[in-house]
Amino acid sequence: MTAKEIHEKILVLDSHCDTPIMLRRMGLDIGRRSGAGHVDLERMKEGGVNASFFAIYVSNKWEPFECTFKALEALASVCDMLDRYPDKAALATDARTAFELKKEGRIAIFLGMENAGPIHKDLSLLRLFHKMGVRYITLTHAGNNEVCDSCATLEKRWHGVSPFGRDLIAEMNRLGVLVDVAHISDEAFYDVLRYSTRPVVSTHSCCRALCDVPRNLTDQMIKDLAKNGGVIQINFNPPFLDKAYSLAVAPLLDAYEDAEEKYREDPQTNEKLMREAKKALFELPRPSYKRVVDHIDHVVSLVGPDHVGIGSDFDGIEVCPEGLEDISRLPVITEELCARGYAFTDIEKIMGGNFLRLL
Ligand SMILES: [Zn+2]
Numbered sequence: 001m002t003a004k005e006i007h008e009k010i011l012v013l014d015s016h017c018d019t020p021i022m023l024r025r026m027g028l029d030i031g032r033r034s035g036a037g038h039v040d041l042e043r044m045k046e047g048g049v050n051a052s053f054f055a056i057y058v059s060n061k062w063e064p065f066e067c068t069f070k071a072l073e074a075l076a077s078v079c080d081m082l083d084r085y086p087d088k089a090a091l092a093t094d095a096r097t098a099f100e101l102k103k104e105g106r107i108a109i110f111l112g113m114e115n116a117g118p119i120h121k122d123l124s125l126l127r128l129f130h131k132m133g134v135r136y137i138t139l140t141h142a143g144n145n146e147v148c149d150s151c152a153t154l155e156k157r158w159h160g161v162s163p164f165g166r167d168l169i170a171e172m173n174r175l176g177v178l179v180d181v182a183h184i185s186d187e188a189f190y191d192v193l194r195y196s197t198r199p200v201v202s203t204h205s206c207c208r209a210l211c212d213v214p215r216n217l218t219d220q221m222i223k224d225l226a227k228n229g230g231v232i233q234i235n236f237n238p239p240f241l242d243k244a245y246s247l248a249v250a251p252l253l254d255a256y257e258d259a260e261e262k263y264r265e266d267p268q269t270n271e272k273l274m275r276e277a278k279k280a281l282f283e284l285p286r287p288s289y290k291r292v293v294d295h296i297d298h299v300v301s302l303v304g305p306d307h308v309g310i311g312s313d314f315d316g317i318e319v320c321p322e323g324l325e326d327i328s329r330l331p332v333i334t335e336e337l338c339a340r341g342y343a344f345t346d347i348e349k350i351m352g353g354n355f356l357r358l359l
Contacts, residue, residue, distance in 0.1 A: 003338040006347055007331045011102055013051040013352030014327070015136075015233040015309060016112065016182075016204035018316030020054050020074040023081060031085040038314035038326040041088045044107055047330035051098045051108035051352065053203065054078055055316070056134065058117045060143025060150070067117035068125070075111070075132055082109060093133050095356040110359075112180065112203060115141040121164050123171050135359060136178035136203060139165065139188065148188035151214040161191035169195045178358060181205075181225075182215075182235075182311075189221055199229030199358055204311035206240040207232075207298045215240055219302055226303035231354045233311030234295045238319050241295065242287040252281045253318060281319065289324035293336040296350060305346040309355045 001009070022028040022037040033042040044052065056074045058067040082091055092098045092108035101108045111133045119125045119137075126137075139147045144157040147165035161169070169192065172179055179200045181189050192200055202225065208216040215235075217225070222232055239246040239253075259277035262270040292310070299308040314320075314327055323332055337347050 001344060003335040004331065006338065006344055007048045007334040007351075010334075010348040011050045011098060011352045011356065012048055012330065012334075013053075013098070013309070013355050014049055014312050014314070014330070015053045015201070015355050016055055016114075016235075016311035016316075017052050017314045017327075018055050018057055018114075019052075019314070020056055020078055022315050023077040024073060030081050031088060038312075038317075038320065041085060041107060043326055043328040045088075046328040047326075049107065049327055049330055050102045051092065051110060051356075052327075053110045053112040053136070053311075055112045055114040055138070056118075057114040057141070057316070060115065060117065060141050060145060062117065064117065064120055067115070068120070071113065071118035071129075078109065078111065091133055093135055095359045098356065098359075110135055112136040112138065114138040114180075114183075115145065116147045116168065117141075117145055119168070121146050123167065126168065126171055126177070127175065130175045130177050134177060136180045136201060137172065138180040138182050138203065139168075139184050139192070141183050148191070149185040150183055151185050152183070153185075156185060156187070158188070160185070160187040161195060165191075166195050170197075173198045186214075186218075186221070189217075190224075193224055193228055196228070199231070200225065201230055201355070201358060202232045202311075204233055204235040204237075204313045204316075206235050206237075206295045210295055210298055211239075211241055211243045211246060213240060213243070213246055222299055222302050222307070226307040229358075231307050231309055231358060232299055233309040233355065234292055234299070236289075236292055236310075236312045236314070236321055236324055237317040238287050238291075238321055241291045241321065245284070245287050249281070249284055249319070252277075252284060256281045256318065286319055286322045288322045289329070289332050290336055291321060292324065292333060293340065296333075296337070297340065300346075305342075305349050306354055308350055309352065310350070 089107040098108040142152040149156040263274040
């Protein structure tokens with residue numbers, strides 16, 4: 001079978017896109033091919049992507065009530081979008097539905113929540129979000145919250161998972177909402193493994209052995225995650241793929257974000273600043289899509305092919321790998337896996353099967 005035939009035959013699942021941000025903030029019409037962002041239904045179809053998790057993201061900087069409200073807004077915008085294009089996509093909450101939708105030529109949209117902020121300390125809100133279709137929760141994002149610490153903070157609040165976090169994990173296990181360990185601190189990671197009675201996932205992280213940044217998992221963490229039956233879904237974000245790039249891009253990203261903020265306040269005065277910051281950011285040579293497959297290879301060498309997948313982080317990242325500029329380019333991963341000698345069954349697992357097994 002050719003790589004193209006394999007890609008068409010298997011169910012391809014991406015476990016993390018930040019597209020709901022684009023729906024509301026940018027007014028993206030997901031049914032039409034768009035130049036904005038990295039994802040729309042047309043480009044998903046072109047890329048042979050059958051299922052994707054749309055992340056309901058909230059910031060750790062927002063007030064608690066704002067978190068719940070913005071999560072509801074994001075959910076509403078996904079529901080509106082699905083109502084508008086019933087012939088192209090539909091909400092899915094289990095693996096069987098995803099396979100049925102693939103047969104019908106429609107895309108399965110799953111819901112994940114990035115940061116447990118919208119739940120406050122109220123398990124009935126967790127149950128409500130589960131009823132609305134949320135099937136994984138990334139426990140926190142770039143700050144410590146009521147549930148656990150983040151890998152991004154210097155000062156830790158709980159040194160792992162909080163007492164409420166422990167109750168939350170138990171209820172997520174009972175309901176069948178996957179616990180996502182992306183973004184959390186190493187101590188919190190080990191608490192999650194201790195407390196969770198079900199396999200856990202990292203929906204968009206890479207390997208620290210290949211790129212030593214706190215957002216990535218160490219070899220030992222990957223082994224322990226796999227022992228518990230879990231899956232690590234490789235992130236496409238270049239600063240998580242390659243350490244040299246990560247160091248070189250950091251000041252350019254800061255300048256870009258700064259320029260973006262100034263541009264939002266006063267577009268006229270800051271147009272040139274914004275343009276130059278963007279140019280500098282995109283002129284830096286980016287790691288190739290093959291680097292994504294290096295991370296997949298590394299996980300396979302540690303724990304075999306049953307515990308790895310892809311979680312692009314499209315629409316949540318500024319820069320993409322060379323050759324993987326948006327979701328339509330996804331077949332290059334299957335091609336590269338074929339070129340490296342992976343068997344059909346392993347490619348099927350990596351490109352979606354492993355994550356589907358946990359749903
Ligand atoms: Zn993220």
